Amino acid sequence: MSRVRVVALVVGAIVVAFGVVLALNVDSGSPTTDGGFVGKRPDYSVRTLDGDLLASDELVGKTVVVNFWNTWCIPCIDEAPALDAFYEEHKDDPDLVFLGVVRDDTESAVTAYVTEYDVGWQIAMDPDSRTALSFGVTGQPETFVVGPDGVVAAEQRFRVSVEDLEAMVQAAGGGTS
Amino acid sequence: MRSALGYLAIAVGTAGSVLGIATLGAGLHLRRDSLLRAGRRYVGVVFVAAICAFAIMESALFAHDFSIKYVAGNVARATPGLYTFTAAWAALEGSILLWVLALTGYLAVTTWHFRARATDPLVAWATIVALGVTLFFFALMLGPANPFEELSRVPVDGTGPNPLLQNHPLVAFHPPMLYLGYVGFTIPFSFAVAALITGRFGEGWLADVRRTTLVAWAFLTVGIILGAWWSYEVLGWGGYWGWDPVENASLLPWLTGTAFIHSVMVQERRGMLRVWNISLVLATFCLTILGTFLTRSGVVESVHSFSESSIGPWLLAFLGVVALGCVALISWRADKLRSPGRIDSPVSREAAFLVNNLLFAGFALVVLTGTVFPLLAEAFQDRRLTVGEPYFERMGVPIGIALLFFMAVGPLLPWRATSGDVLRRRLLVPAWVGAITLVVLVVAGADGVAQVVAFSLGAFALTSIGRTVVIGIRARRRARAESVPVAAVRMVRGNTRLYGGLIVHVGVVLVAVALAASQGYVVKREVTLTEGESATVRGYTLTYLGTEIDRSPQKTTVKALVDVEGLGEYAPAISTFPNSRGGIGTPSVHTGFREDLYLTLISSPNETGTVTLGVQVNPMIVWLWIGGGVMVLGTIVALIPARRRSRVPVTSESPESPDSELVEAVEVAT
């Protein structure tokens, strides 16, 4: 075999190995079930726009989907139909709680948005960012699923699809499809 | 409406690429010239499609059509016109659109240039390959990276561009120049693949792609220099290169591209280094795709990273197919790729170019290893590691010094072989100038080994370039009565490649000197001043005069007014933008030929009215920009067609020749 061919094949092997290393690192975009905030126990207490009080210790036993968002972030707007579809599917499930927490926005803008787009699930403001802090949130949209044991089972630090939400809820072992 | 039209343009581009490939492929297979001619028309179709898609995007941006997700994410109503225009390439999908526009543009020009050779299989295959790449990028926009994707809910206002992208007009130049550089290398790549497929890997394809390679290289150089300038003048951290993965991604193809430009000369003269040259071109293109992958897939953390997207796996798959395809082609043609000829002597220009190739490849390997190492660590040991400047400097500086040395010596070495006399005559004086520079600097008390050695080698290189020019002018004036300037101009016009290259080398020396001085001898201080108070740093007396606040819908800027004695008033600032956290600092810079005075505002005035300023003195930075400009000037000169007189072949030198200088001048000129 000519020397050039030998070198070419060696280079080919290196390219394949290199590709494997890169592929192992590529984020496939699916939710995280280990690492990040998963396994931690968030401690929060919020008042929804309707006046109800939701607190983490009182929600133990239920699967809680917590979605951090606001009215002006474009990926939030982008994932809104997915959130709608998921909520429609699961709104009658007594063991599933769906909570939207607003980051970095005004109450008037949020109320207007909720009215215009007929948002069905509970929305709470987070003016002093205490709730965001308890989840380690640094931007939006970020979605967490807390299992019945009160511990975060899955998280996604960018926009979610319906499949992502279903997978996250499955990971928490809660809710019925 | 716009969204549908834009998507239609992209679909037309995709279809056009497919049809072009199919038609040309059929023409080659059936040996039908009419099909080959028809296939070329699809190049025009895809070019027009790209232009339309880009124009529709711009119109959507200016019309604030927030039903389109890309527009909503990248402009706001308050965004000024220039930054609305540049928003077209501010984020991932738009950047792919710009890539496609540049690629189809290059392909259109190339196809027109080779119109007389429409039926040549080499040209046809090259067009097929280039259309294949075009097809990939158009298809990306049909699917995962659709710039015209719509939002189900139309927001009232968009978020506007990232603050870093609306801070300085340079954003209108730096990315497009870079893209014109990256994308340009697709053409030489296509011809190299065509050469392998058709078996015509002699010197023909090299001549075909020479111009495009130089143009692409020039744009890439400009893009990199502009990036460094942006980093320095706009970002305010006081430096111009951070060894950030995205910066490295632009440097990698530049390194292999430069090696290629040099190495082709050996193939043109002696027919040698065929495998090296083909490999360098293929590698350069693969590195541009690797760079695209690294910046858009999120595998490496970078200040440049585009936002989250699913485009990563597709780019990786494309890179894999291309890279393995190149390896397969070379392996297939391995037997025939052996070059005729051999290197006669270790002290010859061919040998110098061979070493040159090794050094550039080594440098590229250093940059690649440093960039990819964190991925290796994460994949195999689950550790998060960083690789920063100390690694690149420790590994790269010795290679840079070696390259400077060969740049000084190489152009003076004759082809094939030489004698001690010739070496002495050509090299001794410039080498002594370098040595004396070294001695003078050491005696003057300079420290820093790399810096002083770089300056000495720079002097060596400039002297050898000067010597070549002087000899050339003298030889002309002996043959005919011309004044010095006229002789100089005519001499350059007689061999634009050589003299253009020498001008580029002068630029490289300036850049090397600037890099050495600004890295080695920078002075950084922080001063905290109350209003009216002064401080002195390195001979500059600064007085804090007070603060000024500018408010506009786009941003709020806090400026600290500082009077620098003898130089006027300077105003480093911090700007805050709505819809994003954190402030963006803007430095205020006084540029001088010897050094820059660089002021930054570290903390805004607090309750007690004191302000903390960063003061940096950067030696010789302006020569980095000047050197870059000289490099581009040299490339432009090299692109001018030379006016050649009759060739006088001279291959060796004997001591009896009457005028060895004349002989050397003639050899250099042919």
Next chain:
Amino acid sequence: MKRWVPWLALLAVVVVALGVLIARSGPSDSPEARARRLERELACPVCTGEALAESNAPEARAMKTDIRELIADGRSDAEITQIQVGRYGERILLNPEDSGIGLVAWGLPVVVLIGGAAGIVVALRRWSNQPRLTASAADEDVVREAREHDDA
């Protein structure tokens, strides 16, 4: 031999000057120089890949002050580095380590460059050992005949 004199003189001058330069340019051990060196080898904890030396973030400034205090306390460079790693993890180091997987980063380019250089030397030697084409007696005859034919 006389031809080599100017070259040898050149070499001698360069070696001496370089020697002085290298002796003079050794890394300084003053506290400020040590602090600067550490600042360039550690990353800013809240930035992406920026060195401590280049960052003005509050956490970075706090770390710079901390380093200077630790130097004043008499800690060594290695100890200071370890303390920061303990707080922020390995990603705070801008240099790959000297052992284990770090050897790949430091070693690979060096191995390739040395290997490539060796390859060039071998190739050059092989080429120069190949016999140059020389005319054989039969070739000379052919040429002489052709010339005579021309002259005739």
